[in-house]
C-alpha cells in the first residue's frame with residue numbers, strides 16, 4: 001500500500017501542475033471601443049493569437065503588409081474577414097517579424113504583432 005501511494009505521488013509529480021505538451025501559447029487581443037487591446041503584442045514564433053470582437057460594430061484584422069527590407073522574411077499575410085460582435089478569429093504566427101495590421105472598416109484601428117524567435 002505504501003509503495004502504491006509513493007508511486008502515485010511520483011506519477012503526480014512527473015505530470016506536473018500543467019502538462020505542457022507544447023510551448024505554443026495562446027495570446028488574446030480584445031477588440032473594444034474601436035481599438036485593439038493591446039495594440040502591440042509581443043509573442044514567439046509558433047504562438048497563436050486570437051482576436052475577440054467584444055465591440056458593438058463589425059471589425060476586421062487585416063495585415064497591412066510590411067515594406068520588404070533586405071534580409072527580412074517574406075510577407076505573411078492574414079485577413080480575418082468581417083468579425084461580427086461576439087466573433088473571434090485566430091492566426092498562428094510561423095515567421096518572426098513585425099506584423100502591422102488594421103481594421104479595413106476603421107483604418108485608424110491599428111495594431112502590431114511582434115514575433116520573436
Ligand SMILES: [Cu+2]
Pocket residue numbers: 034058059060103104105106109
Ligand atoms: Cu473596425
